Amino acid sequence: MTRQIVAMGGGGFSEEPDNPLLDDYVLGLVDKATPTVCFVPTASGDSEGYMRRFHAAFERRARTLVLPLFRREILDLDAFLREIDIIYVGGGNTANLLALWRLHGLDQAILRRPEIVLTGLSAGALCWFEAGISDSFGDMRPMRNGLGLVRASLSVHYDSEALRRPSFHQAIRDGLPAGFAADDGAALHFVDGELANVVTSRPAAGAYRVEVVEGVVVETALASQYLGARVKQVGA
Secondary structure, eight states, X not given: OOOEEEEESSOSTTTOTTOOHHHHHHHTTSOSSSOEEEEEOGGGTSOHHHHHHHXXXXXXXXXXXXXXXXXXXXXXXXXXXXXXXXEEEOOSOHHHXXXXXXXXXXHHHHHTOTTSEEEEETHHHXXXXXXXXXXXXXXXXXXXXXXXXXXXXXXXXXTTSTTHHHHHHHHHHTTOOOEEEEOTTEXXXXXXXXXXXEEESSTTOOEEEEEEETTEEEEEEOOOEETHHXXXXXXX
């Protein structure tokens, strides 16, 4: 069964509350008038405010559910996930997210449901990859224990946090797996682990392939689709 992952470098309802283009793109991947979207706020410590913003952003476009783990309410994760079309993971601390998911078995429950569209921003994007650059420990350092649904590395917030690019380049130079980088407002859409599309909610946002070629780190801009162009065409 096809597995789809949409990894946002930054953006979505929590960072672009007046720009729903990336979130609309994810909703459009489900062939239902009212998909069921489950927000997982583990990386933010199950922030109550974050959960409220999620419900407000999606309540008129989807059936909204939340899966908290710090105060666990859902006992049977497999049964709960059978009702879910999209898992949307919020930003925050990636290391804490991965540790808690593994402790509660959420990682394995998600692996058993390949039909669910997986998405998220920042930590909620990085978690799906095998490796990347994270500030989970206070500084910018390589992380190598991601879920590995995409066999590559990732750097998020590539255009908005000055240390991301040089830290990512250095980590890849030192042996981190080759991978991808995404600006705020850019999203990488993977199908069965392979990059299928790059979409953006901002005209200038970009995404990149980053790898070592003959001993040198090479960054290649990826072709992307600005989703706002659709709106302009309709109104033309």
